[in-house]
Amino acid sequence: MWAVERLIEFKGVTKEYRIGDVQIQALNGVDFSISSGEFVVILGTSGAGKSTILNILGGMDTATSGRVFVGGQDITSFNEKKLTEYRAQKVGFVFQFYNLIQNLNALENVEFAAEVCKNHLDAKEILQKVGLQHRIKNFPSQLSGGEQQRVAIARAVAKNPLLLLCDEPTGALDYVTGKSVLKLLQDVNRETKKCVVVVTHNTAIASMADTVIRVKSGRIDSVARNHHKQNVEEIEW
Numbered sequence: 001m002w003a004v005e006r007l008i009e010f011k012g013v014t015k016e017y018r019i020g021d022v023q024i025q026a027l028n029g030v031d032f033s034i035s036s037g038e039f040v041v042i043l044g045t046s047g048a049g050k051s052t053i054l055n056i057l058g059g060m061d062t063a064t065s066g067r068v069f070v071g072g073q074d075i076t077s078f079n080e081k082k083l084t085e086y087r088a089q090k091v092g093f094v095f096q097f098y099n100l101i102q103n104l105n106a107l108e109n110v111e112f113a114a115e116v117c118k119n120h121l122d123a124k125e126i127l128q129k130v131g132l133q134h135r136i137k138n139f140p141s142q143l144s145g146g147e148q149q150r151v152a153i154a155r156a157v158a159k160n161p162l163l164l165l166c167d168e169p170t171g172a173l174d175y176v177t178g179k180s181v182l183k184l185l186q187d188v189n190r191e192t193k194k195c196v197v198v199v200t201h202n203t204a205i206a207s208m209a210d211t212v213i214r215v216k217s218g219r220i221d222s223v224a225r226n227h228h229k230q231n232v233e234e235i236e237w
């Protein structure tokens, strides 16, 4: 069963990387939980462990110890095959540098990702929702950074995933374009009730979140629930 109130739970998660003789403790006992439908912002300085948390949550990396539950299932117990299926079916990713396939046009990029998903949405409709109905035949190189990120968000949303995970989604964009991308993510969260998790350095956008998770030196520094969250249009930075 996937649609449970407590959608995500990290329990005592650690992550160690080893490069030769050097051991790096990226996560050191991470505990937090996220409910269905939340907009979550993960904040922290460089190297704090934000991307490691997101990558473990998205099944792109595995925990060294501890448990990660998503929709009641322990994803740390998944074998390679189950983890691949989880990544493909349940998770939509949005990266800082869009990661679109350069020789596919906007529509093909969205269709290509969505086709493998059982309950995928119509690629054209989603591209229309992100305001790119006139650009569907354009290749990534013919689109601006903000437009490419809209395609990347459409690609993630069209999969109809359980979670939308975004790693510095506005990191490569100017202020106005970045704000419009955040507005799009906010709209997606409100309209689809999908859980959206955004990793960022931008502390200002904390006020648009339901929950703000602060990470420090591989540990959770604080988890704060926002009782008066703001629309992204009201936030300045």
Ligand SMILES: Nc1ncnc2c1ncn2[C@@H]1O[C@H](COP(=O)(O)OP(=O)(O)OP(=O)(O)O)[C@@H](O)[C@H]1O
Pocket: 017, 018, 019, 024, 025, 026, 044, 045, 046, 047, 048, 049, 050, 051, 052, 053, 201
């Ligand atoms: N594949 C890897 N191999 C070795 N060390 C890694 C690897 N990935 C991350 N690390 C290390 O783990 C720690 C946490 O990295 P992580 O990327 O999660 O931090 P972050 O908070 O996302 O930082 P940033 O904001 O700079 O992206 C860092 O010390 C980093 O160097």
